[in-house]
Amino acid sequence: MYKLKIISSTVRPGRKGPLVAEWIAGLAKETGDFDVEVLDLGEINLPLMNERMHPMLRKYEHEHTKKWSALIEEADAFVFVTAEYDHGYPSPLRNAIEYLVHEWAYKAAGIVSYAGISAGTRASNDLKRDLATMKMVPLTEQVNIPTFTHFINDQNEFVPNEMSVKAGQNMLKSIVRWTKGLKLIKEDQ
Numbered sequence: 582m583y584k585l586k587i588i589s590s591t592v593r594p595g596r597k598g599p600l601v602a603e604w605i606a607g608l609a610k611e612t613g614d615f616d617v618e619v620l621d622l623g624e625i626n627l628p629l630m631n632e633r634m635h636p637m638l639r640k641y642e643h644e645h646t647k648k649w650s651a652l653i654e655e656a657d658a659f660v661f662v663t664a665e666y667d668h669g670y671p672s673p674l675r676n677a678i679e680y681l682v683h684e685w686a687y688k689a690a691g692i693v694s695y696a697g698i699s700a701g702t703r704a705s706n707d708l709k710r711d712l713a714t715m716k717m718v719p720l721t722e723q724v725n726i727p728t729f730t731h732f733i734n735d736q737n738e739f740v741p742n743e744m745s746v747k748a749g750q751n752m753l754k755s756i757v758r759w760t761k762g763l764k765l766i767k768e769d770q
């Protein structure tokens with residue numbers, strides 16, 4: 582079993598990100614390949630990056646950073662669930678990424694984007710660049726959901742169509758494959 586952390590990118594009250602995150606978490610659990618945890622940045626509530634030292638040094642002063650570092654360090658792989666804000670990915674996610682360096686490295690990163698007609702593809706492309714900078718491997722297989730509010734039912738659950746489910750399953754398969762390989766690279770550091 583691999584430890585998969587699903588990171589939900591938005592923090593505003595009433596955010597929809599956690600609904601999408603719960604959906605992909607459920608799909609991941611169904612595979613039997615992962616021990617799954619959802620990390621909702623709205624709950625984790627990191628302040629704007631306020632560490633004195635460069636994160637390369639891992640000399641964290643603040644309790645919130647130590648906790649965030651431990652959560653990310655123990656992960657084998659990630660799924661980033663990202664909204665599209667102004668044609669990019671939301672700034673709370675950028676902030677959460679820049680708190681750390683080593684903890685992210687040599688881990689596979691799936692992306693689930695949700696938005697209006699754009700399906701969040703601009704946010705996803707924007708995010709991939711920053712994930713690669715942190716030595717994560719952003720996967721080709723991803724899920725981009727257009728007009729995502731059409732898939733939120735009266736019980737406030739996100740229930741996407743078959744196409745998104747297939748895309749999610751493909752992405753999760755790819756995460757397993759890459760995580761096997763990347764473990765070798767990580768051990769060789």
Ligand SMILES: Cc1cc2nc3c(=O)[nH]c(=O)nc-3n(C[C@H](O)[C@H](O)[C@H](O)COP(=O)(O)O)c2cc1C
Nearest residue numbers: 591596597598664665666667668695696697698699
């Ligand atoms: C600040 C802001 C910027 C947005 N920019 C975009 C955008 O560029 N493209 C888009 O399709 N939707 C955009 N939207 C609409 C979001 O897709 C929609 O509000 C979604 O629910 C945001 O995710 P959240 O609920 O998790 O915050 C924007 C929403 C907000 C609040």
